Amino acid sequence: xxxxxxxxxxxxxxxxxxxxxxxxxxxxxxxxxxxxxxxxxxxxxxxxxxxxxxxxxxxxxxxxxxxxxxxxxxxxxxxxxxxxxxxxxxxxxxxxxxxxxxxxxxxxxxxxxxxxxxxxxxxxxxxxxxxxxxxxxxxxxxxxxxxxxxxxxxxxxxxxxxxxxxxxxxxxxxxxxxxxxxxxxxxxxxxxxxxxxxxxxxxxxxxxxxxxxxxxxxxxxxxxxxxxxxxxxxxxxxxxxxxxxxxxxxxxxxxxxxxxxxxxxxxxxxxxxxxxxxxxxxxxxxxxxxxxxxxxxxxxxxxxxxxxxxxxxxxxxxxxxxxxxxxxxxxxxxxxx
Ligand SMILES: [Zn+2]
Numbered sequence: 228x229x230x231x232x233x234x235x236x237x238x239x240x241x242x243x244x245x246x247x248x249x250x251x252x253x254x255x256x257x258x259x260x261x262x263x264x265x266x267x268x269x270x271x272x273x274x275x276x277x278x279x280x281x282x283x284x285x286x287x288x289x290x291x292x293x294x295x296x297x298x299x300x301x302x303x304x305x306x307x308x309x310x311x312x313x314x315x316x317x318x319x320x321x322x323x324x325x326x327x328x329x330x331x332x333x334x335x336x337x338x339x340x341x342x343x344x345x346x347x348x349x350x351x352x353x354x355x356x357x358x359x360x361x362x363x364x365x366x367x368x369x370x371x372x373x374x375x376x377x378x379x380x381x382x383x384x385x386x387x388x389x390x391x392x393x394x395x396x397x398x399x400x401x402x403x404x405x406x407x408x409x410x411x412x413x414x415x416x417x418x419x420x421x422x423x424x425x426x427x428x429x430x431x432x433x434x435x436x437x438x439x440x441x442x443x444x445x446x447x448x449x450x451x452x453x454x455x456x457x458x459x460x461x462x463x464x465x466x467x468x469x470x471x472x473x474x475x476x477x478x479x480x481x482x483x484x485x486x487x488x489x490x491x492x493x494x495x496x497x498x499x500x501x502x503x504x505x506x507x508x509x510x511x512x513x514x515x516x517x518x519x520x521x522x523x524x525x526x527x528x529x530x531x532x533x534x535x536x537x538x539x540x541x542x543x544x545x546x547x548x549x550x551x552x553x554x555x556x557x558x559x560x561x562x563x564x
Contacts, residue, residue, distance in 0.1 A: 230298055237354040240347070242318040244355055247298045249310040275308040275472045278359055279465060281370040283336045283430055284450075285320020285327070290370025292453035293461035300462065301475070308474040311362050316355055316430070324451065337425045339433035360438065366404060367434040367442045368468065370461055373559070375449040377544030378484050378511035379460045380411040380561075382444040382492065384429070385421045388436035401441045407471035407479040408445065408464035411511075413492040413543070413561055443468075460484070486511060486541060488563060495542065495558035498523055498551040500531040510542045510558075521545070521557050539563040 235244040279297065281290015294314035301310060315321050316335065323329050328348035341353030359367065373380075383401045386394045405412045415421050426432045431442035445464050448457020460482060467479030481487075498504070502523040508514055514536045523532040534557055543559040551557060 230302055235354050235358045237351050242322065244316060244318060244351070244358070245314060246358065247294065247312040247314070249298060249301055249305055249312070251305045251307060252303060275365045275474055276311070276363055277308065277469065277472065277474070278311045278313070278362060278364040278367045279370065280313040280316050280359075280367065280430065282315035282321055283317050283369065284334075284371060285315075285317040285323065285325050285329075286450045287326070287370075287372035288321070288451065288453045289372045289448040289457045289461060291315050291321065292458045293370055293447075293465070296458055296462060297465060301469075304476075305469070305474055306476060308469075308472065309362075310469070310474070311359075311364070313355070313359075317351075326450075336429045339428050339430050340437060356433070359434075364434075364438075365440055366468070366472075367431060367438075367440070368465065369430050369442070369444050371444055371446045372448045372450045372457065373446045374544040374547045376510055377446065377449075377559075378411060378486070378541075379445070379447040379457070379464075379482070380413050380492075380543065381405045381408045381464065382431075382446065383412060383414050384426065384432045384435045384442060384444070385415050385418055386435050386439075387418050387422055387427055389439065393439075397435065397439060397441065401435070401443065404441050404468055404471065405443055407467045408443070409467045409480050409482040409485055410445065410460070410464050411484065411486040411490065411561070413490045414564065415492065417491075484511060486513075486561070490540065490561040491564045492543060493560050493562055494556040495520065495560040496534050496537055496556070497553075498532065498534065498555050498557055499553055501550070501552040502531045503549055504546070504551045504557060506542075506545050508542055510544055513539075513541055515539055523551060536560075 231248045233246045291314045294312040331348045338352045340356040342349035386397050431444050434442035447460045448454040469475040470477045505522045507519045518536045519533045521534045540562045545558045
């Protein structure tokens with residue numbers, strides 16, 4: 228029995244949320260207890276438990292393929308700890324190719340930890356949260372996908388519910404694990420907006436603020452497809468994390484796309500005119516305050532507006548629109564901090 232597969236009960240409503248668990252081959256013992264296996268179980272209880280989740284946004288598929296590939300590729304090589312993989316936290320939306328919960332048109336990733344007697348979406352979130360909590364993880368990594376052309380990155384949440392040294396310690400641990408991915412590391416929005424956008428009710432926000440353990444969000448690849456390069460990027464990132472936790476041999480290594488430094492994600496500048504949006508820089512290329520990021524033009528070619536960088540940093544991704552109207556942020560931006 229190489230890996231075990233379990234299902235999260237959400238009241239018998241299909242399709243199921245599925246969990247694949249991977250443990251080192253040395254821990255796959257006979258099903259009866261012996262003195263030595265009991266001792267081993269006690270020892271292994273101190274080894275790290277890592278949860279990797281995907282597809283809470285049903286149109287972001289990178290995590291589905293990444294979890295299935297991690298299950299296969301780490302099956303014989305994990306040296307310590309336990310890895311629980313949830314390929315899809317929103318399987319009905321995956322089937323229907325939508326971002327939000329199909330019944331209620333709500334974003335599951337603003338509902339954690341859910342409600343046991345709530346709506347179907349709240350009950351699904353609650354069932355998922357309960358299952359993850361019961362596995363007593365030391366770290367939760369949630370896989371998402373950004374716009375086409377976006378650079379891959381890892382987001383560090385804000386421990387807004389904690390104070391003083393507790394907050395400092397937990398956020399430093401998140402930062403250390405984020406760096407182990409080898410990806411570009413972005414801090415989340417400042418506290419006030421982090422809370423206003425209800426990011427403390429995202430899976431990773433709730434894990435950080437309620438379970439008070441580290442959590443990371445990895446964004447890789449475009450939506451709607453399982454892009455091979457994006458999955459490779461996630462595998463690189465997760466392998467780096469597991470190496471840093473001594474669950475795999477080796478050391479974390481930088482990913483070729485990594486932009487070293489301290490960055491914060493934010494909305495980019497907004498269009499002031501309606502027209503076609505022409506990108507003038509590539510995501511991930513360093514830009515300076517005042518550099519032109521994009522132009523808004525008429526279909527006759529006339530330049531209506533040049534949209535400029537508001538600080539040192541880089542474009543993370545451009546908005547998924549070829550035509551913009553006044554007030555639309557044209558990109559997600561990584562500000563130097
Ligand atoms: Zn997402």
